[in-house]
Structures are given as C-alpha cells and as structure tokens.
Amino acid sequence: MRKLLLSLLIILIFVALSSTVTNSYALKIIIKGPVEVLVITNDSSIFLHNSTLLTFNRSVIISVSPLNPSYYVEINGTRYIEYTRAINSSETLNITAIPEFVKVSLNLNGSGNIRVTFSNGSSLIINKSTEFYALNNSLLYIYSSKTMFINNITTNFYILALNNNITLNITFLNDKSSSADNVSNSQGFIGIGLGLIALSFYLFLKKRQQ
Structure with a gap:
C-alpha cells in the first residue's frame, strides 16, 4: 500500500512539473x-x-x-x-x-543668412552659428538667397529630417549672381512655399503610418 501511495505521489509530482514546464x-x-x-x-x-x-x-x-x-x-x-x-x-x-525634442546645432561659415522653417510653419532668420530645439521626427526647411554647401551638396535650400540631436555645417559660397547677403523676400516666399508643401506631405505620411 505504501509503495502504491509513493508511486502515485511520484506520478503526481511528475505531472505537476511537466505542466509547469509546458505552461x-x-x-x-x-x-x-x-x-x-x-x-x-x-x-x-x-x-x-x-x-x-x-x-x-x-x-x-x-x-x-x-x-x-x-x-x-x-x-x-x-x-x-x-x-x-x-x-x-x-x-x-x-x-x-x-525625446519629444532634439537639439539642432547649425554652424555657419562665411557671410550670409538662412531662413529656417519649422513643421508648424513658423520660421526664423539666422546669420551666425546657433543652437535650438525642434520637434523630433519632423522636418526643417533651410533656405538662403546665397548658395550653400551642405553635406557635399551645393544648393539654395535643404530639407533636414530630425530623428536625433544633429550638427549641420553650412558654408556660404561666393555667388556672383547675388549681390546681397540678406534673404530675398520674393525668393524666400517661394522657398517657404516649397518647404511647407514638403512638410505637409511628410506629416500626411506620418499620420497614415500611425
């Protein structure tokens, strides 16, 4: 009888352990x-x-x-x-x-101004190296009436996608077709319009992905 009870106990322990491992x-x-x-x-x-x-x-x-x-x-x-x-x-x-916001460091080399447009449509004009915070996972639109050299690209405008703290080096090139260093209003409006279109398209895609 004792052997039978011991055998049953061993079987019950084995079943319990097996159940624990299985689950x-x-x-x-x-x-x-x-x-x-x-x-x-x-x-x-x-x-x-x-x-x-x-x-x-x-x-x-x-x-x-x-x-x-x-x-x-x-x-x-x-x-x-x-x-x-x-x-x-x-x-x-x-x-x-x-992070909700990331730090953007813009290093300006040479003489000139840039207009930075944010994803909410606001903008600021910068004429020297500066740092600021912007909304993460958004776009910045950078425009200048002078030709800029950014990331091995020669351009008057640049779209920057933010997903981390970033440092961007901007070098102004001598532009014979431009006699002023200030941002041209007419060209600026065109640039801002293009930038807002790009930002709107980007935000539309982000919204569809959520």
Whole structure:
C-alpha cells in the first residue's frame, strides 16, 4: 500500500512539473534609453531598467513609462505615452525611449543668412552659428538667397529630417549672381512655399503610418 501511495505521489509530482514546464513562457524585454518597466505577478513586482529575459508560468502585468517627462516610448514600433497590459505567452518587447525634442546645432561659415522653417510653419532668420530645439521626427526647411554647401551638396535650400540631436555645417559660397547677403523676400516666399508643401506631405505620411 505504501509503495502504491509513493508511486502515485511520484506520478503526481511528475505531472505537476511537466505542466509547469509546458505552461511556462519567455518574455524578452529589450530596453533602449531612459525607460522603467514594471513587471507585476501575483506575489511580486520587478522594476527593470536594462534588457533582460524572464520566464513565467502565469500571466503578468507589464507597465512601461519613460523616466524623463520630455520623452515618450515606442514599443515594437508603436508610440505610447504610457503602456500597460497583461501578457501570458512568449513575446519580445522592443522598448525605446524617444525625446519629444532634439537639439539642432547649425554652424555657419562665411557671410550670409538662412531662413529656417519649422513643421508648424513658423520660421526664423539666422546669420551666425546657433543652437535650438525642434520637434523630433519632423522636418526643417533651410533656405538662403546665397548658395550653400551642405553635406557635399551645393544648393539654395535643404530639407533636414530630425530623428536625433544633429550638427549641420553650412558654408556660404561666393555667388556672383547675388549681390546681397540678406534673404530675398520674393525668393524666400517661394522657398517657404516649397518647404511647407514638403512638410505637409511628410506629416500626411506620418499620420497614415500611425
């Protein structure tokens, strides 16, 4: 009788262990940037700030938030301000903290002015090296009545896509067809119009992707 009970106990333990292994799942969390991930189980909570691989045999609650209020998070390519949901199967979460604004450094070499137009249509005229912050994942339209040399390109206008802090070197070239260094109003309006068209098209594509 005792042998029978012992055999039954061994069988029950084996079945229980097999069930646990069968129902377990892996949760891979990849963290980039200032992000805090809270993993909540029935009996514990885990705070994560670095990438890790966890194994569970029950449902868990995942809560994700940026550590810096000027950031948002992207999880598997989708934007969130905060993110909370239940997980009960194997999954990989790619979590990236992205700043709302990025720093733009413009280094001007030579004599001349540039007009910088932002995604909201506002603009400013710059005649010396400067730094400012602009909305991340937006476009800047740079125009000058003088010929500029930017990133191995000779041009009067340049469209800059922002997705990180950036430094841009702008060199004014001697333009025989232009006798003034100031931004021409008529040419400026044409340039701004083209820039706004490009910005509108870019924002339209971004909206469709969301």
